[in-house]
Amino acid sequence: MKTVNAEIVAVGTELLLGQIANTNAQWISEQLALHGINVYYHGVVGDNLTRAKDIFDAAQNRSDVIIVTGGLGPTDDDLTREAFQLLSGIEIIEHNPSMKKIEAYFKRNNTVMTPNNRKQARVFHGASIIENNVGMAPGMIVEYQSKTWVFLPGVPREMKSMMNEGVLPYLSQLHGQTDVIKSYVLRFIGIGESKLEHELKELIDSQQNPTIAPLAQADGVVIRLTAKASSEERAIDLLEQTKSAILAKVGPYFIGMNDENIEHRIVSLLRDGQHKIASAESLTGGKFIEKMIAVPGASVVCNGAIVCYDESVKRDVLQVSSSTLDNFGTVSEACALEMSQNVAKLLGTSVGISFTGIAGPDSVEGKAVGTVYISIYIEGVDHFANKYEFIGDREAIRQRAVLKGYELLFHNLKT
Amino acid sequence: MKTVNAEIVAVGTELLLGQIANTNAQWISEQLALHGINVYYHGVVGDNLTRAKDIFDAAQNRSDVIIVTGGLGPTDDDLTREAFQLLSGIEIIEHNPSMKKIEAYFKRNNTVMTPNNRKQARVFHGASIIENNVGMAPGMIVEYQSKTWVFLPGVPREMKSMMNEGVLPYLSQLHGQTDVIKSYVLRFIGIGESKLEHELKELIDSQQNPTIAPLAQADGVVIRLTAKASSEERAIDLLEQTKSAILAKVGPYFIGMNDENIEHRIVSLLRDGQHKIASAESLTGGKFIEKMIAVPGASVVCNGAIVCYDESVKRDVLQVSSSTLDNFGTVSEACALEMSQNVAKLLGTSVGISFTGIAGPDSVEGKAVGTVYISIYIEGVDHFANKYEFIGDREAIRQRAVLKGYELLFHNLKT
Numbered sequence: 013m014k015t016v017n018a019e020i021v022a023v024g025t026e027l028l029l030g031q032i033a034n035t036n037a038q039w040i041s042e043q044l045a046l047h048g049i050n051v052y053y054h055g056v057v058g059d060n061l062t063r064a065k066d067i068f069d070a071a072q073n074r075s076d077v078i079i080v081t082g083g084l085g086p087t088d089d090d091l092t093r094e095a096f097q098l099l100s101g102i103e104i105i106e107h108n109p110s111m112k113k114i115e116a117y118f119k120r121n122n123t124v125m126t127p128n129n130r131k132q133a134r135v136f137h138g139a140s141i142i143e144n145n146v147g148m149a150p151g152m153i154v155e156y157q158s159k160t161w162v163f164l165p166g167v168p169r170e171m172k173s174m175m176n177e178g179v180l181p182y183l184s185q186l187h188g189q190t191d192v193i194k195s196y197v198l199r200f201i202g203i204g205e206s207k208l209e210h211e212l213k214e215l216i217d218s219q220q221n222p223t224i225a226p227l228a229q230a231d232g233v234v235i236r237l238t239a240k241a242s243s244e245e246r247a248i249d250l251l252e253q254t255k256s257a258i259l260a261k262v263g264p265y266f267i268g269m270n271d272e273n274i275e276h277r278i279v280s281l282l283r284d285g286q287h288k289i290a291s292a293e294s295l296t297g298g299k300f301i302e303k304m305i306a307v308p309g310a311s312v313v314c315n316g317a318i319v320c321y322d323e324s325v326k327r328d329v330l331q332v333s334s335s336t337l338d339n340f341g342t343v344s345e346a347c348a349l350e351m352s353q354n355v356a357k358l359l360g361t362s363v364g365i366s367f368t369g370i371a372g373p374d375s376v377e378g379k380a381v382g383t384v385y386i387s388i389y390i391e392g393v394d395h396f397a398n399k400y401e402f403i404g405d406r407e408a409i410r411q412r413a414v415l416k417g418y419e420l421l422f423h424n425l426k427t
Numbered sequence: 428m429k430t431v432n433a434e435i436v437a438v439g440t441e442l443l444l445g446q447i448a449n450t451n452a453q454w455i456s457e458q459l460a461l462h463g464i465n466v467y468y469h470g471v472v473g474d475n476l477t478r479a480k481d482i483f484d485a486a487q488n489r490s491d492v493i494i495v496t497g498g499l500g501p502t503d504d505d506l507t508r509e510a511f512q513l514l515s516g517i518e519i520i521e522h523n524p525s526m527k528k529i530e531a532y533f534k535r536n537n538t539v540m541t542p543n544n545r546k547q548a549r550v551f552h553g554a555s556i557i558e559n560n561v562g563m564a565p566g567m568i569v570e571y572q573s574k575t576w577v578f579l580p581g582v583p584r585e586m587k588s589m590m591n592e593g594v595l596p597y598l599s600q601l602h603g604q605t606d607v608i609k610s611y612v613l614r615f616i617g618i619g620e621s622k623l624e625h626e627l628k629e630l631i632d633s634q635q636n637p638t639i640a641p642l643a644q645a646d647g648v649v650i651r652l653t654a655k656a657s658s659e660e661r662a663i664d665l666l667e668q669t670k671s672a673i674l675a676k677v678g679p680y681f682i683g684m685n686d687e688n689i690e691h692r693i694v695s696l697l698r699d700g701q702h703k704i705a706s707a708e709s710l711t712g713g714k715f716i717e718k719m720i721a722v723p724g725a726s727v728v729c730n731g732a733i734v735c736y737d738e739s740v741k742r743d744v745l746q747v748s749s750s751t752l753d754n755f756g757t758v759s760e761a762c763a764l765e766m767s768q769n770v771a772k773l774l775g776t777s778v779g780i781s782f783t784g785i786a787g788p789d790s791v792e793g794k795a796v797g798t799v800y801i802s803i804y805i806e807g808v809d810h811f812a813n814k815y816e817f818i819g820d821r822e823a824i825r826q827r828a829v830l831k832g833y834e835l836l837f838h839n840l841k842t
Contacts, residue, residue: 026640027452027453027469028456028466028467028469029460029466029651030452030454030455030457030458030459030460032453033452033453034453035448037442037445038442038448041442041444041445043445044445051444052443052475052478053472053478053482054443054449054470054471055468055470055471056469056470057467060467066489067468070485074481085620085621085643086620086621086624087641088624089640117818120816121815123622126622126625128621128624128625129621145820146818146819146823167643169823288737290740293713296717297713297717297721298708298712298720298732298734299713299717301712301734302711304712305710305734305736305825306712306821306822306825308787310712310736314736314737315739315740316734316735316736316744317734318731318732318733318734319713319720319731319733319734321716321731322726322730322731322774324730324775325730328773329731329733329773358743358744359739359740359743359744360739373723406723
């Protein structure tokens with residue numbers, strides 16, 4: 013395998029003003045590492061022709077692959093194309109399919125296309141074009157004096173889609189990578205990073221291939237295993253062995269692999285159990301159901317939700333009894349229990365989950381900010397409510413409540 | 428005031444592996460902008476002596492101030508000092524007060540100090556030392572061949588504390604900064620970046636102070652105005668004049684300033700109109716209401732929602748008529764219209780909004796992925812439904828639908 017050294021250059025004054033962080037460089041670096049490509053430099057330069065060209069010059073001299081993000085948009089300060097043309101002298105032409113797509117977009121939305129939008133369809137003569145399936149400006153791969161230049165939009169969603177679909181396959185092929193690098197991401201819930209690392213310490217310390225890297229994330233802890241081997245089969249063998257060793261120690265907290273996050277897993281568990289679910293959400297305001305409906309195929313298991321932010325909705329729509337509301341208030345075990353059962357009955361599901369509590373900034377009914385009741389109803393099987401006291405600001409409390417709801421469902425559905 | 432051009436260099440292989448994003452550069456850039464210092468480049472290089480020295484060489488040639496983060500720690504791969512010594516030849520000596528502090532730290536924690544910790548007390552001869560009040564390695568400011576070099580640890584907490592206490596005061600004094608820098612962020616919805624820039628082209632081209640920088644964001648377009656003046660009052664004057672000139676051209680799309688995003692604005696508009704709102708959400712799955720409930724104080728205007736993902740919930744809970752569902756299907760103008768009105772009636776609000784459509788990946792009822800109907804009901808005032816064809820993946824379609832819903836509400840509530 014040839015050693016390939018890459019460099020990532022971001023073009024955009026907003027980065028130099030500190031308006032956003034260069035998360036594109038981070039993400040691309042991660043992907044290149046997984047493909048066995050070394051990244052030796054990141055650079056950021058503003059929307060300035062001379063300075064962008066100077067940075068490109070340095071990159072051409074020292075790197076094999078240069079990935080440039082940003083500066084492909086419609087406005088005058090988007091000048092990545094012009095800067096690279098200064099360096100390479102390659103002609104810029106209009107890419108017909110992209111131009112048609114842009115025109116169709118404006119037509120479909122009954123909007124007048126301002127002339128500067130034509131700029132987004134301009135590409136280097138001879139470039140390989142990477143279609144933009146989630147936005148307008150296409151990406152480009154240009155081979156110039158034995159260096160590979162990749163140009164991508166700065167919008168993370170567009171950039172990622174093009175990297176996955178066009179750039180990474182191209183680079184893997186071009187550089188005849190023969191060692192295979194394969195990763196597993198193992199996802200866990202209900203266990204902290206330090207505890208997980210403590211349980212796995214011996215394994216982590218003694219092992220080189222695959223490497224074992226735990227990482228705390230907003231929705232749990234993940235462990236990334238990365239194996240290098242002469243074939244994909246051999247890499248998978250190594251990964252499976254290590255996975256088994258890990259699950260022997262912390263199996264009960266394991267949710268799933270790679271993209272199978274907790275929402276995906278709950279959708280699978282519901283489907284396997286021939287369940288349907290509905291939620292009744294007060295402080296979480298639909299966050300629980302929204303996450304679930306983001307999963308393709310959620311429609312098979314998910315009927316919907318009642319977001320009962322106002323007390324009147326708890327009373328009139330969800331039919332929580334007046335005696336409960338009057339005696340215990342909306343933030344109570346009794347109210348949570350009725351909410352989970354009633355939403356299941358109303359929406360015709362076998363599983364109901366409810367959230368009621370205080371997200372702040374102000375306390376309600378004399379209860380402290382962070383107080384949350386979560387109740388789960390599984391028809392003919394279980395019906396309970398737990399009380400939690402979450403810390404953090406409004407958003408953190410709402411997020412923690414939703415995550416805890418998924419965790420509770422996980423433990424109650426998987427048995 | 429002298430113009431000062433700065434560059435920020437981060438040293439650390441973890442950045443090139445994508446393990447973390449370079450948020451230090453973002454934060455430092457923001458601070459320098461506020462102090463009237465231009466940032467023209469960010470760079471990241473790994474823990475490699477030759478490559479770090481090369482990056483330092485380029486910085487010495489092109490920038491007045493170079494701020495280096497990272498590579499001052501105790502381990503062998505921390506080599507920022509050595510790389511700058513290669514460039515400058517300046518002697519490295521042990522800083523006694525820092526050494527004493529490090530020894531005291533280990534003593535206090537009853538830990539044996541490994542010898543490599545001495546490295547953290549090593550500083551350039553003649554450097555101004557910036558004490559580290561939250562960690563071990565001190566920071567340094569070195570004047571070398573009329574350029575100012577600043578060396579700081581990579582740990583954000585330590586870096587920020589030293590920037591605030593030592594570096595920013597030093598740079599302000601050195602460069603005789605007396606001017607005040609102030610920014611406005613103006614938020615717009617319903618106008619693309621290209622159209623906005625087209626409308627404001629003359630203004631943007633003709634104007635230096637404040638600078639006018641449009642930027643597309645996920646939820647609309649923002650314009651950042653940055654003014655430099657001898658006093659805060661004068662800066663605000665300049666900002667207000669430019670804001671007025673901008674709003675004279677694109678006022679109808681203006682949402683608000685700074686943190687006042689579209690959800691905040693809709694909450695204000697509903698409150699001002701003494702309205703309450705409820706949503707009926709199919710493909711958006713609660714995303715609309717969830718965003719609104721994230722706004723503190725939303726409880727005054729927001730009763731809740733019915734997430735009617737399954738047809739049965741549209742029929743049985745939302746009471747969409749069978750004739751509509753049978754004749755037109757769930758993804759139809761007629762269904763959207765009934766949904767918006769019925770949810771308002773059921774949840775006792777004066778405003779209802781509904782979303783029904785196909786987020787994909789599969790088409791439904793023979794309608795294409797991306798087809799979305801949005802309906803708004805304002806009691807006694809208006810009741811309509813629009814059809815859209817959004818592009819993108821499942822998540823993009825759902826996000827675009829929600830944003831369009833907010834945009835429609837904005838145009839219908841603000842009059």
